[in-house]
Amino acid sequence: MALRYKTRKWLALLILIVALPLYIVAAVSIVGLFDRPPILVELLIYVGLGIIWAFPLKFVFKGIGQPDPDA
Known part of the structure; x- marks a missing residue:
């Protein structure tokens, strides 16, 4: 099931404001x-965790900066 552009935009905003913090x-x-x-191991842990959160949510953020294709 594909999410509409407006739904993905609101979901992305919710993720960035609530879930990410x-x-x-x-x-x-x-x-x-x-x-x-x-310190280098700790840095690698935080960099890894900073990258990992985005992979499952990539479909939500894909194309959000583009104009609304439904319009």
């Missing part, structure tokens, strides 16, 4: 439970 807090909290790794 919650994901960041969860990632920092989970990494904080362990002993602090060396």
